[in-house]
Amino acid sequence: MSAPASAGARVEAAIVATERLNPPLNAYLHLDPEGARAVAAEQDAIDAARGVEAGPDPARPLAGMPVCIKDIVDVAGMPTTAGGDGWLRRPDADATVVARLRAAGAVVIGKGNTNEFACGIDGRNPHKGDCRNPYDQGRLSGGSSSGPAASVAAGMAEGSVGTDTSGSIRLPAALCGVVGIRPTRGLVPAEGVVPLAWSLDAVGPLAGDVATAASLLDVMAGRPQAPAPRPEVAGLRLGLEGSMLDLCEEPVVEAIGETATALRDSGAEVTDCALPDLKRGIAIHRIIQAVEVAAAHAPWFAAQRDRYAPEVRSRIEPGYHLGAELYLRAQRHRRLFTREFAAAMDGLDAILTPASPVLAPPLEAEEITVRGRRRRVRPALLSCVAPFSQLDCPAISVPVGLRDGLPVGLQLLGRPGTEPLLLQIAAAIEAALGPLPRPT
């Protein structure tokens, strides 16, 4: 068995990839190659002092892992721009998640691109430039954790930190062919993260494979490393909701169907299930998000209004008009919706859905045709992820193959705190389907 690659070699490989691929993809807004090389050298020095025979350091489970941090998350010594026009803070302390990653030996390569203030799902940014899909640079990466997803897919990082309010980890993970975890809300602390909507925001990892994502999650949650998820689904009952598939384009339906077959072949029972009205779920989510985003931006919005991109401004501004009564009514319906969803999960271990109804759309497209019907891109991309973002439950997007050269993502939903079970199912999918071919 060969020795694991040194931190220096892994970080250098990521830096070389950024030199070649970041100019066309625009996955990083800020890079610090010299700082990363210095930290990698420190990690290698610690390993050298411990000696090869000591094996992996349990105190540094991510030793030498190059990571990308979404640019709404503070990294000491690097600017936080939140993808905005002129918005800037220069933190002298790491966000809690970043401090945990660094203590575990991870090496920050730079700050990842994002939709303006994480308020978007497509990965486009008029101020900083669009992040492009590594599988086809003429297509959307998805967002708002666009840079974290694209950097991992393109080999410019082995793992990354994203945030998910409406689907901003799961959707770009699906379009870029990586694993993305929206953890149980509150599992990963949000200190040092620019808020979008407080009661919906979740911080989570993205990675090229399930084991790496699981390892990142343990570190970000501040808990001991669990063993790598075992790819075992025998005896599990998994729900698959048919009506969501009716909204998807054919290649997505085909990939999800093949995955369901692979899970059955591995011993799982995959059964039909019925979910609460997802349109109602999206309505509840939109109202809560609009009010909370408006509140988060209130300190500077009036003075900076004209610096926002029009589409982002139009999502924030209505929040100042909706009022407390409508907000609280939506929060009460949210609780009802959560109860209905929990009831739908009765007797099931997890629920399978598509993470996106479509393959990555062309960059400039405002509308796409799905099964002969014209749909606006934004609501289409949100349709499979946003309804579940208010449930406080974990959700994982895992790649389930390429169709027409583009990745398809499957979403796993579970009860709060069941990340280990969802990761086990994700690992079984990964084992059954094999690794996704990386973009060339």
Place this chain on the structure above:
Amino acid sequence: MTTAPDRPELDAEGAVELAELEALAAAMSEDEVEGVPPVAGPQDWE
């Protein structure tokens, strides 16, 4: 000390968004959530 914007005037795009949100809110029945407190969290699953 900063102050929240006082119901800023909306441009056309914002007005359309607000109208949509108000329509969505109007469709949410008050009766249906009678007695349901406006709190959400993982505890709701228990």
